[in-house]
Amino acid sequence: MSASVHKETAEDLARSVRDGSRSASEIARAFLERTGRTSDRLGTYLHLDPESILAAATAVDDRRKSGEPLGPLAGVPVAIKDNICIRGVPTTCGSRILEAYRPPYDAHVITRLRQAGAILFGKTNCDEFAMGSSNENSAYKPVRNPWDPERVPGGSSGGSAATVAAREAPLALGSDTGGSVRQPAAFCGVVGLKPTYGSVSRYGLVAFASSLDQIGPLARSARDAALLFDSIVGRDPRDMTSRPEAKGVDLEELERGVKGIRIGIPGQFLGEGLDPEIRACLDQVRDGLAREGATELDVALPHARYAIATYYLIAPAEASSNLARYDGVRYGLRAGNGDLRGMYETTRGLGFGREVKRRILLGTYALSAGYYDAYYLRAQKVRTLIRRDFTEAFGKADVLLLPVTPTPPFRLGEKTEDPLAMYLNDIYSIPASLAGVPALSFPAGFTKSGLPIGLQLVGKPVDETTLLRVARAWEKASDAARRAPALAEAAA
Amino acid sequence: MSTAPKAIAGARERYEPVIGLEVHAQLKTASKIFCCCSTRFGAPPNTQVCPVCLGLPGVLPVLNERAVRDAVMVGLAVGSKIALRSVFARKNYFYPDLPKGYQISQYDRPLCEGGSIDIRSGEGWKRIGLVRIHLEEDAGKSLHPEGRAGIHTTRVDLNRAGVPLIEIVSEPDIRSGEEATDYMARLRQILVYLDVCDGNMEEGSLRCDANVSVRPKGSTSFGTKTEIKNLNSFRFVDRAIAYEIERQIGLIESGGRVVQETLLWNSEQGVAESMRSKEEAHDYRYFPEPDLLPLDLDPAWIESVRASLPELPHALRERLVREHGIPEYDAEVLIETRSLASYYEDVAARSGQPKLASNWIMTEVNAIRNRDGLSIERFPIQADRLGALVGMIGAGSISGKIGKQVFEHMLTDPAAPDEIVKRHGLLPIDDEASLLELADEIVAANPGPAAEFRAGKEKTFGFFVGQAMKRSGGRAHPEKLQAALRAALAKQA
Incomplete structure (x- = not known):
């Protein structure tokens, strides 16, 4: 067994499986062993079944032996956020209400990953129903940041980001509604892509806010993120919101550098509240990319400052409806005895956590008769204005560069009593979500105390390629993506 | 529930009932509106279901194009304006037979607006306007089997969940239970002609709710309305509306006032029972369905549907x-x-x-x-x-x-x-000889009437015709028989 398996890129792992220099079983065993050493401390997984992982790896090896073609992710473990359905595998969404739930079907992305030869590597911990920015809203356990276990990994795809950062898995899928892939990617120092809304089918992603949810890849490099994205992108007839023009990424495109690329910086929007170390990092990246041949310009996103208010009307409104199905009638938790109303109230009272209840209440209120026009409808109008801001900005710029979060990773418990402070953490990630445009978080640098800083690139619709290309250029220009958390080094 | 106070005699004439119908018709598509499950009626419970119509976590609806086509056909048949863009919306409420906790329907932007259906009114015709026709999904069925005393069991069958429905909403142009029944019959006839609905009210393929109010004749404002649900036969439509008109007039005449509420027609007792008051009415929190894009129709496609109308x-x-x-x-x-x-x-x-x-x-x-x-x-x-x-x-x-x-x-x-x-020997007897023979025989057998006839009592002739016809088993040729009888009567004079 190769001790260096965990250091390899997903791309190299898949190549080695295809050319026979490594077996999928060997890779699976190596990652299972590493995961075994750190995942309890980090809280990264809600479900991990070594037997099925090894069986899947053996199947890939058998296919190679019998000369069958192997996919682009052959033998590569991919961790799956626990709000993505895998047939027969527990899918709890980090919630008590789905504690014993096993879906009878595969999500579209799971079908695609199986076709690509990937090894489905356990279900990662997340904030309950993907609602949260710290992973402290998981009903089961929090996730800890591999760079500093006293700090949060971000959320809601905290388990997916942390497991990739800790080298427990080379790749992971998360879901991003208002920043849930990008923010934990930034906090954990990995690449996280929120694709264009409609690029990746949502079929089998347990809905939080349907008009915003997107499944996205987490990886240690832009190339690996592109590889995973390429395996899941594309129109799915089972998702009517999936875009026919969605397209994958040619890895060779990513090597073309940034010469001539126009990078827009929404200077006005960055304003107050931004941590000086992140601001400095952003300036450093801007200058570095300029040295590589990119041009820089200032762009305006005049309505972006209303993004949080807008998001916290639209997302909870949709959530209040999406979560109505958890009623104890057909699946999941059923509690209470006696009458119907009692069953509803007890089931949902026990089954949902505080944050989920808070958002259901917010959303129910926003949609109520007499308030709909003032809240939900108005929010939709502002959303249109925000979308227009991006369209205008992209008239001048090819990509936008901005922070992912206003601060580096905070400590566990630091913001749990102040939901508003927690919500403000998503100020930079939410505008792209509302606009439906692709956005990527990439490792940009580190704070003096050694915490990762992620920066965000936002692109034109279905132009994920340019985002990955710029991120790839920075990888080559800096060492930010090459560092590993001490915990991961120790585990090796 | 008290029985309806009988309207004071004559009071009925001073009031005008105002009735609007909301009719739900199941479309005859082979598969459900948002998934591929069969819509066949009568299958064992919960055998025609899949993750989508069960509302499992993570599933998404995919619109059945056939259902859209069927609904557009109905709209064109009744002269509605077909919207080039309509929007699906979620109607949110909790009920065990509603798997997602919301029904996908259409709200402020329905597929069809306007249109009309002509009904019989006395000797002439009367035009009943339509407000709208929209597409939506059906819910499942809750069954309440008899349990042991004091134990209430509800079973849920989701075979029907996701069957496509159109809801056809009329203007309040209907004035009586008979008009309502005729409207239903004509609407049903159109749906059956279009072959989009089997029109079977017993199996629930066609369901009707009625909004009923009364107002003094000549008034142009509306009285307070009640909504009667569960009118699942033509007879119940007629009876329930007649009942409710009587009840409302009786209430007003006795100094009371109509309360806005939803009533459930109890066909066994022939009364409308209160289901919920205005205060208990649901707030459905409609909002556009984010899982479906707005439904955009191509005018050329609409015209091709129009051309295909029977x-x-x-x-x-x-x-x-x-x-x-x-x-x-x-x-x-x-x-x-x-x-x-x-x-x-x-x-x-x-x-x-x-x-x-x-x-x-x-x-x-x-x-x-x-x-x-x-x-x-x-x-x-x-x-x-x-x-x-x-x-x-x-x-x-x-x-x-x-x-x-x-x-x-x-x-x-x-x-x-x-x-x-x-x-069967049913050939007519029309040769003159046979008829004359028959005539002679009848005249001879009835000398009394023959004498009367000859005395000028013309009416007696009918008696001879009847007798001859009876004898011939109805086979005698009527005109020729008459000639033969006259000849026979004349001969013996």
Whole structure:
């Protein structure tokens, strides 16, 4: 067994499986062993079944032996956020209400990953129903940041980001509604892509806010993120919101550098509240990319400052409806005895956590008769204005560069009593979500105390390629993506 | 629930009922509106379900194009404006047979707006306006089997969940239970003609809720309305509306006032029971369904649907009157279904006797169909055979009376009518010798009446005709028999 398996890129792992220099079983065993050493401390997984992982790896090896073609992710473990359905595998969404739930079907992305030869590597911990920015809203356990276990990994795809950062898995899928892939990617120092809304089918992603949810890849490099994205992108007839023009990424495109690329910086929007170390990092990246041949310009996103208010009307409104199905009638938790109303109230009272209840209440209120026009409808109008801001900005710029979060990773418990402070953490990630445009978080640098800083690139619709290309250029220009958390080094 | 106070005699005349109907019609698509499950009625509970219509976590709806086409057909048939863009919306409420906790429907941007249906009103016609027609999914069914005393069990069957429905909302143009019933019947006829709904009210393919209010005659403002649900037969539509009109007038006349509420028609007791008050009404929190894009239709596609519309009942009725010269009343009866009308057209063509063909179908054929509960497709006498029979009667080769005997035989005997006539000795007696012989015999056997006739009592002649016809088993040729009888009576004078 190769001790260096965990250091390899997903791309190299898949190549080695295809050319026979490594077996999928060997890779699976190596990652299972590493995961075994750190995942309890980090809280990264809600479900991990070594037997099925090894069986899947053996199947890939058998296919190679019998000369069958192997996919682009052959033998590569991919961790799956626990709000993505895998047939027969527990899918709890980090919630008590789905504690014993096993879906009878595969999500579209799971079908695609199986076709690509990937090894489905356990279900990662997340904030309950993907609602949260710290992973402290998981009903089961929090996730800890591999760079500093006293700090949060971000959320809601905290388990997916942390497991990739800790080298427990080379790749992971998360879901991003208002920043849930990008923010934990930034906090954990990995690449996280929120694709264009409609690029990746949502079929089998347990809905939080349907008009915003997107499944996205987490990886240690832009190339690996592109590889995973390429395996899941594309129109799915089972998702009517999936875009026919969605397209994958040619890895060779990513090597073309940034010469001539126009990078827009929404200077006005960055304003107050931004941590000086992140601001400095952003300036450093801007200058570095300029040295590589990119041009820089200032762009305006005049309505972006209303993004949080807008998001916290639209997302909870949709959530209040999406979560109505958890009623104890057909699946999941059923509690209470006696009458119907009692069953509803007890089931949902026990089954949902505080944050989920808070958002259901917010959303129910926003949609109520007499308030709909003032809240939900108005929010939709502002959303249109925000979308227009991006369209205008992209008239001048090819990509936008901005922070992912206003601060580096905070400590566990630091913001749990102040939901508003927690919500403000998503100020930079939410505008792209509302606009439906692709956005990527990439490792940009580190704070003096050694915490990762992620920066965000936002692109034109279905132009994920340019985002990955710029991120790839920075990888080559800096060492930010090459560092590993001490915990991961120790585990090796 | 108290029984309805009877309206004070005569008060009814001072009020005008105002009624609007909301009709739900199940579309006859093979699969459900948002998934591929079968829509077949009567399968064992929960066998026609999948993750989508069960509302499992993570599933998404995919719109059935056939359902859209069917709904557009209905809209075009009743003259609605078809929206080039309509929007699906979620109607949120909790109920065990509603798997997602919301129903996907349409709200502020329905598929069809406007349109009308003409109904009978006295001797003439009356136009009932339509507000809208929209597409939505059906819910499942809650069953409440009898449990042990004190234990209430509810079972949920989700086979019906996701079956496509259209909701057709009328303007408040209806004024009585009879008008409501006629509106329902004509709407049902259109749906069946379009072959988009089987129109079966017992199986719930067609369901009706009625909004009812009353106001003093001459008033232009509306009274407080109540909504009656669960009107699952034509008879219940009529009875429930009549009941509610009486109840509301009675209330007002006795100094009370109508309370806005939803009522449930109890067909066993013939009363409308209060279901929920205005205060208890749901706030459905409608909002646009984010899992479905707005439904955009191409005008050229709409025109292609229009071009594919079959002949509709009113056009068929007018054509039958025009082409066959039959009264409107006949045409109305004959267009009951498209196949009855085409049966008629075949009989008329074969016999060359359009009015006689209509008479025979309206009386003899429909009597047997009503007695045996037969659709025209299952009626044992094919159109060509009935046409031949009607042709024989029209040509005078047999009398109508003999025709009826032949008809009776034809119900069980597949032979051609002329063959039956021969086989059963039903050929008419029309040779003068035989008729004269018969006439002589009758006159001889009745000397009294014969004498009366000869004394100038003309009325007695009818008696001889009757006797002769009876003796001949109805086979005597009527005109020739009369001539023979007159000759016989004259001869013996």
